[in-house]
Amino acid sequence: GENVEQHPSTLSVQEGDSAVIKCTYSDSASNYFPWYKQELGKRPQLIIDIRSNVGEKKDQRIAVTLNKTAKHFSLHITETQPEDSAVYFCAAEPIYGGSQGNLIFGKGTKLSVKP
Amino acid sequence: KAGVTQTPRYLIKTRGQQVTLSCSPISGHRSVSWYQQTPGQGLQFLFEYFSETQRNKGNFPGRFSGRQFSNSRSEMNVSTLELGDSALYLCASSLDPGVGSPLHFGNGTRLTVT
Numbered sequence: 001g002e003n004v005e006q007h008p009s010t011l012s013v014q015e016g017d018s019a020v021i022k023c024t025y026s027d028s029a030s031n032y033f034p035w036y037k038q039e040l041g042k043r044p045q046l047i048i049d050i051r052s053n054v055g056e057k058k059d060q061r062i063a064v065t066l067n068k069t070a071k072h073f074s075l076h077i078t079e080t081q082p083e084d085s086a087v088y089f090c091a092a093e094p095i096y097g098g099s100q101g102n103l104i105f106g107k108g109t110k111l112s113v114k115p
Numbered sequence: 116k117a118g119v120t121q122t123p124r125y126l127i128k129t130r131g132q133q134v135t136l137s138c139s140p141i142s143g144h145r146s147v148s149w150y151q152q153t154p155g156q157g158l159q160f161l162f163e164y165f166s167e168t169q170r171n172k173g174n175f176p177g178r179f180s181g182r183q184f185s186n187s188r189s190e191m192n193v194s195t196l197e198l199g200d201s202a203l204y205l206c207a208s209s210l211d212p213g214v215g216s217p218l219h220f221g222n223g224t225r226l227t228v229t
Binding site for chain 1: 148150157158159160163171173205215217218219220221222223
């Protein structure tokens with residue numbers, strides 16, 4: 001089945017710097033890749049997603065890139081702010097007969113942005 | 116629009132007991148998924164329901180079960196609780212049954228098994 005690996009597990013940056021989190025997946029049939037942000041004690045919240053027919057997607061300071069050939073995708077956060085501090089999860093959705101809701105998550109990256 | 120609602124927020128149970136968790140999806144959402152979150156294993160898929168039918172199931176023992184009602188509300192049950200079942204159980208709903216529909220998570224139920 002699908003397996004998602006996420007790196008790094010922890011990331012510390014200075015406010016204003018960029019942060020990059022990388023994920024690889026194993027099932028070439030997966031075609032939906034969301035990113036979730038989870039602040040301490042709160043629910044995971046979708047921040048951006050990308051589908052396999054798109055190579056890059058941006059939303060203000062956040063961007064995601066997808067390389068289908070290499071089976072990896074990355075989250076880029078520019079001009080980081082202290083409120084970006086959280087755990088970020090990548091995920092891939094394998095295809096099983098067209099069903100959905102079966103996301104396979106990476107182990108998460110704890111991002112700390114120092115003022 | 117109200118978000119995904121999970122009850123209760125916290126539960127403390129003893130080994131061997133059983134527990135039922137409840138989830139109300141966002142109005143209009145017909146798909147409900149359940150995930151277990153632990154520090155060691157991260158977020159792991161339990162099962163997904165659509166129109167009262169279980170469409171997908173993760174790699175969990177048969178002690179974990181669920182169901183969905185005609186109003187899309189869902190419950191999950193864990194029988195014969197073990198210490199390792201202590202976790203945050205997250206419910207998520209989505210609008211479109213097609214592949215690639217964003218999931219919206221609830222705040223979860225924190226289960227502690229002693």
